């Protein structure tokens with residue numbers, strides 16, 4: 537419970553005639569607190585500094601606590617979604633996000649560990665602004681849901697919870713929604729860097745060329761000729777399809793576009809030290 541500022545003077549016996557030095561000191565301390573808000577000293581992990589104003593990057597940076605907001609709400613009010621927070625420590629002790637900060641507490645906010653453990657398989661849901669990242673994750677065989685046009689924040693959060701998917705977004709407001717199963721900020725802007733960021737944070741298992749880039753469905757490698765003959769216009773035969781999606785029926789083709797995607801996949805595998 538938060539400390540009740542300004543209650544100590546009322547505990548003084550009404551009949552007291554002589555000033556007690558100890559009580560007087562307590563009185564002065566209490567009176568000095570009247571008229572100012574409770575304050576904690578907050579230290580954020582360095583990887584969270586980019587999310588907050590410069591004044592909150594100092595060690596034990598002063599932050600006002602009103603006695604009603606939880607520690608989790610206080611951290612979020614600084615600009616840090618709880619999806620980015622690992623342990624919360626008060627004077628070295630771990631506390632939940634529901635902790636009510638009291639005056640004078642020293643709070644440490646740790647970042648998430650990397651790779652970040654998840655309470656289930658690494659499956660993702662991307663907001664509408666991350667289409668290129670979604671395509672690249674699917675090329676690597678990572679289970680990645682993505683809807684375009686936008687289904688809206690409420691529906692995204694609900695789907696994260698219903699499907700147990702990690703919501704990836706650059707929108708911190710979206711990541712503050714309580715319904716989320718899990719979430720993460722995508723900090724970088726360039727898709728190649730975004731991909732590296734997500735792979736480093738969650739280390740999802742990779743299985744390149746097993747998912748459809750259009751719908752996330754499972755890809756089935758074609759025996760080319762039998763599949764080609766099923767198409768009357770010969771499109772697949774002319775362009776060399778190598779796989780077909782079981783869900784949406786789209787074919788994947790060899791060609792210049794495919795070679796660029798293959799180079800991207802090979803580069804990722806090389807960077808991660810995966811030999812195929």
Ligand SMILES: [Zn+2]
Nearest residue numbers: 748751781784
């Ligand atoms: Zn498909």
